[in-house]
Amino acid sequence: MQTLQDLKLSGLGISNGGRYQHVRISGLGKVHGDIQGETIKTSGSASFYGQVETKELYTQGNAEITGRLDAQLAETSGLIKVEDHASIKHLINRGSAHFIQGLKAEKVISKGNLESESEVEAEHFQASGLVSINGLLNAHRIDIKFAATSYIREIGCDRIDVRMSMFPFTFLREMIRAQFMGERNTAANKLTAETIEGTHVYIEHTHAQVVRGESIVIGPKCEIELVEYEGTLDIHPSSTVRQQIKL
Amino acid sequence: MKAEQDLISKKELLAITGISYGQLYRWKRQNLIPDAWFIKQSSFTGQETYFPRDKMLERINKIIELKDQYSLEDLAQMLSPELNNKTFTLSDIEAMPILDATVTRTFVDYLSKERFSFLEVLFIHLLGKAKAEYDWSGEQLEAIVMTVRDWLPKLNHSLYRLVICQKGTEFFALLVQQDADYHLDHLAKKLKVYDLESCAKELHPIGSEV
CATH class of the missing domain: 1.10.1660.10 (Multidrug-efflux Transporter Regulator; Chain: A; Domain 2)
Incomplete structure (x- = not known):
């Protein structure tokens, strides 16, 4: 078998895609056509007008993919936008990642902004930072910490844990933010959802129309219209649940 | 309907x-x-x-x-085999006794591929059934294979029905969603409706048991 060549674009570079061993794009790079590579690394501004298939994708700066993205591992920082469906086994997002046609993953770790215009599927979804999903988030396990003002239209899972408590470091961070950015409202962190369905549910600072599950704990500062539960329900005194039904 | x-x-x-x-x-x-x-x-x-x-x-x-x-x-x-990424090689397909050899060859020629998705194999099976029933000529078969080739990129599940119709001496095919309505020209005649979902079960030996 023929060994594959590397592709290096630096400065102002244009490629027609193809199959490569390692792909490195720095500066302003454009790939017209589908591309495959064992690893693809980009920094600066990289545009892929086609599909991207790789074992490992590392992006820094600005990356844009108009076709599908298929990766075993993706580590993104800076801005990345995927216009077609993304299938990423293991996603680590430290910047701002935007998926237009949804995302299918095994594990998602997001420490920046994660946005999706449609369904997100994962076995383990772990986010600290902003999450905005205009569709269903379907995961076995969901951990959301310190969500800024997140919105997830629908949540379906085995176990969800939403925590906004601000101790100890996050408290400090909030103090600093309040000091320097003139933000007085340190309790602005909140998750808004239409429905949350899970076998085990623990939520804080969450606004939802409906929460359904087997064992549900409504932690502090929640506003829920309707809770339907099969087993147990605990409600923190600082939260409001307008209607609760035991099934 | x-x-x-x-x-x-x-x-x-x-x-x-x-x-x-x-x-x-x-x-x-x-x-x-x-x-x-x-x-x-x-x-x-x-x-x-x-x-x-x-x-x-x-x-x-x-x-x-x-x-x-x-x-x-x-x-x-x-x-739900159509949703999975499993692909079939040419020899996999040729080893499937249920498929019509002529249809398989026409398909392979027109799609010019080496690996086939489940949905593609499903259409080989369907067209084989229809061909056996209506005794299509090579030209008629080629025409419908080309149609199917154009349909395939737009499909991602098998919840469809393939409707074989005849108008005068011409055959034509219609692909409609499983519970969607359709109405034909009054000179056209519906010959047969194939449900993709149930035909998919015929392809999968274990699938048909369950």
């Missing part, structure tokens, strides 16, 4: 079958339950999800019955 579907709410489904939200959503992720079965209807709390009652209950019972014998991946392959 559209039958009023009998629906079941998610809440009722969970109560009847005893499965948890975690299981339901996992099976959805694993493609054991087609997305098309999740039907949204508005209710006083916003939106509620409903399912086609009989199909959904049958499917859930099958999954419960088989989940200890097979892995979820195997089950997905059996229950």
Whole structure:
């Protein structure tokens, strides 16, 4: 078998895609056509007008993919936008990642902004930072910490844990933010959802129309219209649940 | 032709079958339950999800019955093969006695591929059945294979019916969603309707048992 060549674009570079061993794009790079590579690394501004298939994708700066993205591992920082469906086994997002046609993953770790215009599927979804999903988030396990003002239209899972408590470091961070950015409202962190369905549910600072599950704990500062539960329900005194039904 | 579907709410489904939200959503992720079965209807709390009652209950019972014998991946392959990425090589296809050799060859020529998705194999099977029934000439077969080639990129499930029609001496094919209405020109005659979902079961030996 023929060994594959590397592709290096630096400065102002244009490629027609193809199959490569390692792909490195720095500066302003454009790939017209589908591309495959064992690893693809980009920094600066990289545009892929086609599909991207790789074992490992590392992006820094600005990356844009108009076709599908298929990766075993993706580590993104800076801005990345995927216009077609993304299938990423293991996603680590430290910047701002935007998926237009949804995302299918095994594990998602997001420490920046994660946005999706449609369904997100994962076995383990772990986010600290902003999450905005205009569709269903379907995961076995969901951990959301310190969500800024997140919105997830629908949540379906085995176990969800939403925590906004601000101790100890996050408290400090909030103090600093309040000091320097003139933000007085340190309790602005909140998750808004239409429905949350899970076998085990623990939520804080969450606004939802409906929460359904087997064992549900409504932690502090929640506003829920309707809770339907099969087993147990605990409600923190600082939260409001307008209607609760035991099934 | 559209039958009023009998629906079941998610809440009722969970109560009847005893499965948890975690299981339901996992099976959805694993493609054991087609997305098309999740039907949204508005209710006083916003939106509620409903399912086609009989199909959904049958499917859930099958999954419960088989989940200890097979892995979820195997089950997905059996229950909704069109959603999985498994591909078939030319020799895999040639080894399938159920497929018509002429149709297979025409297909391979027109699609010029080496690996075939389940949906493509399903169409080889369907056209083989239709060819046997109507004794299509090589030209007629080529025409329909070209049609199918144009359809394929737009399809991602098998919840369709293939309707073979005849107008005068001409054959033509129609692909409609499983519960969608269609009306024909009065000179055209519907010859046969193939349901893709049930034909898919004929292709999968274990799938047809369950």
